[in-house]
Amino acid sequence: MTAPRMHFVSVCGMLGYGFPQESLRLSVEGPVDFLGADNGSTDPGPYYLGAGTSFLKPTQVRRDLELALLAARSRNVPLVIGSAGGSGAAPHVASFVEVLREIAARRNLHFRLAVIHADIDRQVALDALQRGKITPCGPSGPLTPEKIAACTHLVGQMGTGPLIQALQQGADVVVAGRCCDTAIFAAMPIMRGFDPGLAMHLGKIAECGTLCARPGGANDVLMCELAQDHFVVRPANPQKSCTPDSVAAHSLYEQPDPNCFYEPEGKVDLSACTFEPCGERGVRVAGTRLIPPTRPTIKLEGASLKGYRCVTVAGARDPALIAHLDEWEAAVRKAVADNLVGVLREPNYTLRFLRYGLDGVIGRRAGQTSPQDLPAEVGLVLEAIAPSQELADTVLSLARSTALHQPFTGRKTTAGNLAFPFSPSDLRGGAVYEFTVYHLMETDEPDALFPITLEQV
Amino acid sequence: MRLYDRAQVIRTKNAGPFTLTIDLVFGDQASMQQVLALDRFTPAQIAALYGVEPSSVRILPFAAIRTIKVTMPRPDASSGAPGDRDVYGCQQHFPLADLDVS
Numbered sequence: 001m002t003a004p005r006m007h008f009v010s011v012c013g014m015l016g017y018g019f020p021q022e023s024l025r026l027s028v029e030g031p032v033d034f035l036g037a038d039n040g041s042t043d044p045g046p047y048y049l050g051a052g053t054s055f056l057k058p059t060q061v062r063r064d065l066e067l068a069l070l071a072a073r074s075r076n077v078p079l080v081i082g083s084a085g086g087s088g089a090a091p092h093v094a095s096f097v098e099v100l101r102e103i104a105a106r107r108n109l110h111f112r113l114a115v116i117h118a119d120i121d122r123q124v125a126l127d128a129l130q131r132g133k134i135t136p137c138g139p140s141g142p143l144t145p146e147k148i149a150a151c152t153h154l155v156g157q158m159g160t161g162p163l164i165q166a167l168q169q170g171a172d173v174v175v176a177g178r179c180c181d182t183a184i185f186a187a188m189p190i191m192r193g194f195d196p197g198l199a200m201h202l203g204k205i206a207e208c209g210t211l212c213a214r215p216g217g218a219n220d221v222l223m224c225e226l227a228q229d230h231f232v233v234r235p236a237n238p239q240k241s242c243t244p245d246s247v248a249a250h251s252l253y254e255q256p257d258p259n260c261f262y263e264p265e266g267k268v269d270l271s272a273c274t275f276e277p278c279g280e281r282g283v284r285v286a287g288t289r290l291i292p293p294t295r296p297t298i299k300l301e302g303a304s305l306k307g308y309r310c311v312t313v314a315g316a317r318d319p320a321l322i323a324h325l326d327e328w329e330a331a332v333r334k335a336v337a338d339n340l341v342g343v344l345r346e347p348n349y350t351l352r353f354l355r356y357g358l359d360g361v362i363g364r365r366a367g368q369t370s371p372q373d374l375p376a377e378v379g380l381v382l383e384a385i386a387p388s389q390e391l392a393d394t395v396l397s398l399a400r401s402t403a404l405h406q407p408f409t410g411r412k413t414t415a416g417n418l419a420f421p422f423s424p425s426d427l428r429g430g431a432v433y434e435f436t437v438y439h440l441m442e443t444d445e446p447d448a449l450f451p452i453t454l455e456q457v
Numbered sequence: 458m459r460l461y462d463r464a465q466v467i468r469t470k471n472a473g474p475f476t477l478t479i480d481l482v483f484g485d486q487a488s489m490q491q492v493l494a495l496d497r498f499t500p501a502q503i504a505a506l507y508g509v510e511p512s513s514v515r516i517l518p519f520a521a522i523r524t525i526k527v528t529m530p531r532p533d534a535s536s537g538a539p540g541d542r543d544v545y546g547c548q549q550h551f552p553l554a555d556l557d558v559s
Contacts, residue, residue, distance in 0.1 A: 042474050045541075249482065253480075254471065255478065434539065435537070438473060
């Protein structure tokens with residue numbers, strides 16, 4: 001028997017980005033069936049998945065998690081966390097659970113904990129690849145056995161299935177490894193028999209906290225109410241409001257297609273959606289449909305090591321240098337290459353000159369020339385990537401010293417070309433990774449890929 | 458008039474680490490339709506601005522909120538890979554925003 005309505009809370013858009021305590025207090029005053037929060041993303045780039053570290057600091061996570069956990073336990077409702085530790089591989093989940101245990105011990109909290117693992121066995125992926133069951137997700141190129149072998153961690157984005165299993169087994173706190181953002185919030189509604197299309201759409205909006213409200217920002221609490229044929233979202237913070245436009249605009253946020261998005265459960269079709277004001281500061285949404293897939297797929301993610309980085313930051317103020325940056329850069333590159341003969345050669349190292357103020361953010365496309373009106377100052381970032389940190393440091397050191405003294409047409413600044421703001425001027429960037437696996441894997445049993453560990457804390 | 462001045466919101470973001478999506482939100486339907494109808498506003502023209510394959514650019518109107526979505530592969534590299542300039546893809550609205558839409 002399906003309950004007519006359920007209520008839940010999205011604590012914030014990213015557990016660790018913060019939210020006002022008062023918002024959380026207000027959000028759990030009325031009926032609430034569970035609290036949820038997303039803790040991960042690929043947005044900060046491949047380093048974090050590759051290196052097995054979180055883009056959030058433990059102190060950030062501790063603050064938000066402690067408040068959310070206390071709120072959930074005080075109401076005796078589940079807390080569901082997805083993509084724990086940022087990227088949701090084993091080391092990320094372990095570091096998140098460590099913070100959770102520390103909070104539980106300090107606050108004397110006891111609960112049934114489910115940890116859902118998202119690491120994918122490479123042999124499973126290799127077998128699927130061999131059987132032609134893996135395709136690119138967007139323009140990620142063909143997958144190869146070498147790419148599967150080279151990535152440091154291989155994770156899959158779980159759907160609602162494993163979370164529903166964890167909740168059915170009585171979990172009070174669910175810590176999921178890499179997880180679809182929607183699944184965090186859609187699992188319990190689907191478990192209770194609510195419309196999966198509406199649940200997925202609501203999950204897609206809820207996972208960013210109040211990013212769907214005005215004023216925007218992910219760092220606040222969103223209250224969600226789901227009924228049989230519609231849902232309502234409303235910020236807990238009385239200073240914020242949802243509008244039909246703000247919620248509709250968020251439905252297509254960071255998605256390639258405004259009319260639909262794809263999850264393991266199927267295609268979520270937004271083309272017939274309606275968005276209407278609902279009471280004060282709320283928006284009512286209806287008309288979302290879920291179209292089940294012909295074959296279930298799981299999105300795989302992996303990043304591999306590409307080398308090590310060293311950078312320096314410098315300013316150029318001299319108009320002659322700014323007018324001859326291309327000539328100067330080419331001369332520096334050549335001097336560095338000549339100096340490294342017998343040690344290292346391109347493309348085993350790369351040297352990059354980012355020219356902020358000129359074409360740093362948007363690179364110069366083929367055939368384009370520098371603008372007529374040159375800026376008075378240009379900020380330069382010189383970057384070396386090489387197979388070891390020592391080699392990257394060496395390439396960058398050579399490039400920096402050469403760049404400082406390199407002659408160019410019309411040079412007057414014969415004592416030095418650049419203003420360095422720091423000593424030491426060269427900053428080690430550490431390991432450099434690249435997303436090499438971002439592919440869809442067809443599977444008959446998607447839930448079986450994500451084992452659940454249950455324990456009493 | 459530039460597209461930058463015509464649109465109310467121009468936001469760009471990764472849609473996954475390999476795809477860039479640009480949302481152009483207009484104040485009224487007429488402005489959105491006028492931009493959609495421009496000869497200069499085609500996948501081929503936008504592809505040339507960003508240095509990507511014409512067949513890889515999609516223009517997707519979402520009339521309910523006066524929005525045109527433009528989706529393409531990330532122009533320089535996948536997010537955060539060597540050679541990338543914008544890990545989140547948040548500042549990629551130029552050169553498209555310079556388009557003359559008068």
